[in-house]
Amino acid sequence: MAKIGINQLCEGMIVEDTVTDLRGTILLQKGTVITHNGIKILKTWGILEISIDEQSAAVHSISQESHVDARIMMEAAAKAETLFQHADRNNIFVKELIRLATNRIAMSWTEGG
Amino acid sequence: MDRRRLNVFSSPRDLLDGTERLSSVSVVHERLNEAIFSQRTTVGQITSIIMQDAGLTARLLRIVNSAYFGFPRKIDTISRAVMVVGTQQLHDLTLATSIVTLFRSIPERFVSMETFWKHSVACGLAARVLAGLNRESNVERFFVAGILHDVGRLLMYDKIPDLMDKVFTRAAERPQPMFTTEQEIIGYDHAAVGAALIEAWKLPGSLEEVVRYHHIPRNADRYRQEAYVIHIADAIAHSMQCGNSGEFFVPPIDEDAWKILGLNPGFLPQIFDLVDRQLEGVLNMFHKGG
Numbered sequence A: 001m002a003k004i005g006i007n008q009l010c011e012g013m014i015v016e017d018t019v020t021d022l023r024g025t026i027l028l029q030k031g032t033v034i035t036h037n038g039i040k041i042l043k044t045w046g047i048l049e050i051s052i053d054e055q056s057a058a059v060h061s062i063s064q065e066s067h068v069d070a071r072i073m074m075e076a077a078a079k080a081e082t083l084f085q086h087a088d089r090n091n092i093f094v095k096e097l098i099r100l101a102t103n104r105i106a107m108s109w110t111e112g113g
Numbered sequence B: 001m002d003r004r005r006l007n008v009f010s011s012p013r014d015l016l017d018g019t020e021r022l023s024s025v026s027v028v029h030e031r032l033n034e035a036i037f038s039q040r041t042t043v044g045q046i047t048s049i050i051m052q053d054a055g056l057t058a059r060l061l062r063i064v065n066s067a068y069f070g071f072p073r074k075i076d077t078i079s080r081a082v083m084v085v086g087t088q089q090l091h092d093l094t095l096a097t098s099i100v101t102l103f104r105s106i107p108e109r110f111v112s113m114e115t116f117w118k119h120s121v122a123c124g125l126a127a128r129v130l131a132g133l134n135r136e137s138n139v140e141r142f143f144v145a146g147i148l149h150d151v152g153r154l155l156m157y158d159k160i161p162d163l164m165d166k167v168f169t170r171a172a173e174r175p176q177p178m179f180t181t182e183q184e185i186i187g188y189d190h191a192a193v194g195a196a197l198i199e200a201w202k203l204p205g206s207l208e209e210v211v212r213y214h215h216i217p218r219n220a221d222r223y224r225q226e227a228y229v230i231h232i233a234d235a236i237a238h239s240m241q242c243g244n245s246g247e248f249f250v251p252p253i254d255e256d257a258w259k260i261l262g263l264n265p266g267f268l269p270q271i272f273d274l275v276d277r278q279l280e281g282v283l284n285m286f287h288k289g290g
Helices: A036-044 A054-064 A070-083 A092-111 B002-006 B012-016 B021-037 B043-051 B054-064 B078-085 B087-102 B113-133 B140-148 B151-159 B161-173 B178-186 B190-200 B205-212 B224-239 B265-287
Strands: A002-005 A026-028 A049-052
Touching: A026 A036, A070 A092, A092 B224, A092 B265, B012 B151, B012 B190, B021 B043, B021 B087, B043 B054, B043 B078, B043 B087, B054 B078, B054 B087, B054 B265, B078 B087, B087 B140, B113 B140, B113 B151, B113 B224, B113 B265, B140 B205, B140 B224, B151 B161, B151 B190, B161 B178, B178 B190, B190 B205, B205 B224, B224 B265
Parallel strands: none
Antiparallel strands: A002 A049
């Protein structure tokens, strides 16, 4: 379990332990996916740090800072673009899917040698 | 006109004729269904229906003891599984595992059974997560819908392999989704065949509608929200490149789907992660010991 300061929290991380205010009122349930709104709630109630599911924190940092060779990353991005040729590539959700698919392709090529 | 001359099976229903696989699902499903919806049925009676099938008993125990449920203690009897998981959920999982065992082989030149079910299970797992985010009741039925969304293709590979060869050839030449190519060459697509199969199996109408409209969810009527869940779960499984059922690209995504499901792009990495964590375990459970 990783305790993370409120300023290091990112959208998409998963809450490990239910967060309450001083009186015990639940602010964020265990298992909640952190959103912009969730971070705002925590800041409003003066919460300084919360427990985050380790794997969700790890996955987040990999996708944020994957140190894959830039050339491999570009080739992976080209493959992902082909994969999404029938989808609206300007849609923000599709963009996120393309980003994740690109990372997966790049990682599989890197791991595969 | 041309396609009608090519295809002796002019409707999805024609494709089902003489398919002996149809009856076995109905037997398992109907007996359990009767038991579950009868007010007087006890846990013991449901347990004994399941335990008449040794393969099913073993598969269900593997499922309830897997990361899919993540129970802290080992569940070693079906009666305990019925009590902990719930009868409806167990029924839905029974259905999924029974159908997976029906199709054991298809011509390998299309896809292997392993890659086919990998795509289907990935879609089912993503659908289950999406349904959970939407606070849907009984998320297992979304898992089952995901497992079955492309099941029509299995019957097409089996019954009309020559036409499916033509579909694959044209799909490689034209930049369009596979289901459109199926409609052009065969006159209907795998979603219509899957819906006909589900109808013949006498499974719930919600499943039939969700499978029929998983590519065009806005055309669904009573179960539109459910159809949108499977639509997006399918796109996620394709994006993850987990297995394949024949389509090599991410199918077109309905622009309203994200809003209708109340999704945030920030959820997507976690959905990928959850599917990754459960996928291999669930696949093993489905295949080991048939």
